[in-house]
Amino acid sequence: GAGVSQSPSNKVTEKGKDVELRCDPISGHTALYWYRQSLGQGLEFLIYFQGNSAPDKSGLPSDRFSAERTGGSVSTLTIQRTQQEDSAVYLCASSRRQGEQPQHFGDGTRLSIL
Amino acid sequence: AQTVTQSQPEMSVQEAETVTLSCTYDTSENNYYLFWYKQPPSRQMILVIRQEAYKQQNATENRFSVNFQKAAKSFSLKISDSQLGDTAMYFCAFMKHAHNDYKLSFGAGTTVTVRA
Structure with missing residues (x-):
């Protein structure tokens, strides 16, 4: 596609459930990054992939994230x-x-945990 | 770790006037990149302007220009002839010029509202 595509656009789930968020990068792009933006805050780096190299996971906040x-x-x-x-x-x-x-950047997934 | 500080949570400007957003950063690196990103309500982050630290000349992109003061670790953004479409959140960001470390560090953002 023309841009980075993320799905779903919005996700509401109950506390304790598992969620999966998807990112489809621009075709041919070898580097891919995930960031988190809490309400009213700047972006926080989570993880970075480059080709077949081991990912940089240094920003993942806990072992619940992968x-x-x-x-x-x-x-x-x-x-x-x-x-x-x-x-x-x-x-x-x-x-x-x-x-x-x-x-x-994609348009992001807004995740709401009830 | 790099720290990026934007001290103005909100700014308001009259259409056609000029507004300046401040950004300071803290780093021990000598080579790095600085960026201003715009985030409209659509949530998509859009690159406005970039500056390489080794370049003394301030970057300019149409109505957007920066004042880069390396010694002071300051990187302000000036929006000239403000337009209604400039209404958005603006983020200052830092990236090392280092092998295998390409993540962006962002400030908390400044919300800019352009009044008609």
Whole structure:
């Protein structure tokens, strides 16, 4: 597609449930990033993938958070046993290669934990 | 770790006038990149302007320009001839110029409202 695509656009779930958020980067982009934006805050880095290299997971807030990227394209961010503090907008970005700017962002998934 | 500070939570400006957003950052790096991103209500982050730290000349993109003061670790954004479409949240961001460390560190953002 023309841009970074994220789904779902909005997700409401009950505390304790697992959720999966999907990111489809721009075709040909090898670098993929996940960020979290809590209400009224800036973006917080979560994880970064570059090609077949080991991902940089240094921003993941707890072991309930994990992400994978299959075939070097689509990525899934999984949050297990969701907590209310996980409520945020989760943004995905991609770039043609690592370090290249700009990072192209998707519209994000707004996650609400009841 | 890098810290990016935006001290103005909200700014309001009359259409066609100029507004300046402040950003300061803290780093021990000598080479890095600085960015201003715009986030309209659609949530999509859009790159407005970028600056490489080794360049002394301030970046300019049409009505948007920066005042980069490396010694002071300051990176302000000036929006000239403000338009209604400029209404958005603006984020200052930092990225190291380092191998395998390409994540962006963001400030908390400044909400800009352009009044008709």
